[in-house]
Amino acid sequence: MDYARARRLLLRKDPVIAGLIRAHGACGLADGIHVDYFAALARSIIFQQLSTKAASTIHARLVGLLPDGKVTAPALAALTEAQLRGVGISRQKSVYLRDLSGKIVSGVLTLDGVEQLDDEGVIAALTTVKGIGRWTAEMFLMFRLHRPDVLPLGDLGILTAVQRAYGMRKRPSPQRLRKLGDTWKPYRSVACWYLWRSLDNEGAAPSPSSATSSRAKSSTAKKPEKRSQ
Numbered sequence: 001m002d003y004a005r006a007r008r009l010l011l012r013k014d015p016v017i018a019g020l021i022r023a024h025g026a027c028g029l030a031d032g033i034h035v036d037y038f039a040a041l042a043r044s045i046i047f048q049q050l051s052t053k054a055a056s057t058i059h060a061r062l063v064g065l066l067p068d069g070k071v072t073a074p075a076l077a078a079l080t081e082a083q084l085r086g087v088g089i090s091r092q093k094s095v096y097l098r099d100l101s102g103k104i105v106s107g108v109l110t111l112d113g114v115e116q117l118d119d120e121g122v123i124a125a126l127t128t129v130k131g132i133g134r135w136t137a138e139m140f141l142m143f144r145l146h147r148p149d150v151l152p153l154g155d156l157g158i159l160t161a162v163q164r165a166y167g168m169r170k171r172p173s174p175q176r177l178r179k180l181g182d183t184w185k186p187y188r189s190v191a192c193w194y195l196w197r198s199l200d201n202e203g204a205a206p207s208p209s210s211a212t213s214s215r216a217k218s219s220t221a222k223k224p225e226k227r228s229q
Contacts, residue, residue, distance in 0.1 A: 001148045003027055006187035010194075014183050016165050020194040029193050030146060037111040038104060039071035040144050041126070044136050045096045046089065061087035073104035096131025103129060115145055142189045151181045151188040161195035 006027070011018040021027075046062065047055040065083055066075045076097060084094040103109040109129065114122055119141055126137040135154055141147040152158060153174040162180065163171045172180065184191035 001029070001146055001187075001190075003190070006148065006190045009187060010184060010191060014191070017184065017191050017194055020165065020198050024194060024197045027190050027193050028197075029142065029189060036071070037114060037140075037144065038073055038100075041100060041111075041129075041132065041136075041140065042071050042076060042097060044139060045093055045100065045131050048093070048131070048136070058088040062089065073101040077101040077105050093131065096129070099130040100132070119147055119150065142192070147189060149186045149188045151178065151184075151192065153177055155192075157199055158192055158195050161198050165195065165198055 003026070007021060011021060043059055046059050050058070062084075063069045063071060065079060065087065066072070081091075081094060084097065085091065089097065100109075104111065109125065114125065117125065122141055122145065123134055123137040126132050126140060127134060135152055138150050138152040138155075141150045142152075156171075159171040159177060162168065162177060166172075166180075181188050181191070
């Protein structure tokens with residue numbers, strides 16, 4: 001991604017985002033790149049609807065169960081329900097993790113070459129997994145595949161940040177956010193990073209997990225994602 005070009009465009013096209021850029025410095029989207037796609041998706045499932053601290057503890061315990069500490073589909077599929085529950089993973093998330101690992105092991109889903117798909121193709125592929133909805137797939141696009149122009153319309157953190165930054169009386173509707181986001185094209189991912197950053201009082205760069213935390217801090221959080229059947 002050409003961050004210099006993104007910065008110039010956003011500084012010129014939107015004074016509100018320009019103010020966030022000046023306040024928060026360099027964009028940290030690239031900090032979340034993870035070359036192991038399966039491990040990244042498993043981590044995303046664990047982190048759904050949990051605080052960063054709690055999810056990190058559970059994730060670390062899970063890693064400790066696996067050979068050489070590597071989160072792979074065969075290794076995860078080999079764990080028993082009791083082992084998953086023993087490290088703090090809920091029954092529902094254990095179903096999600098088993099579905100993810102099972103689809104990879106069986107070849108129903110392959111992550112090899114997923115970066116060659118367009119954004120909607122990636123979303124379509126990932127949302128075949130139980131527990132991975134559009135939002136999680138969008139976070140994968142932004143933070144793992146480093147796609148520059150993703151706008152997660154259902155993200156409560158983004159909606160809250162827009163409300164605050166633009167002085168709106170209430171959170172914008174997804175339709176209004178989409179219209180506003182047209183100004184940020186083709187770098188909507190970068191604009192969203194700065195909006196998340198504006199909610200972060202601790203100064204840490206946003207990630208899929210901290211983006212979830214931002215949603216939780218913003219009034220009421222949504223229920224965990226469920227894939228449409």
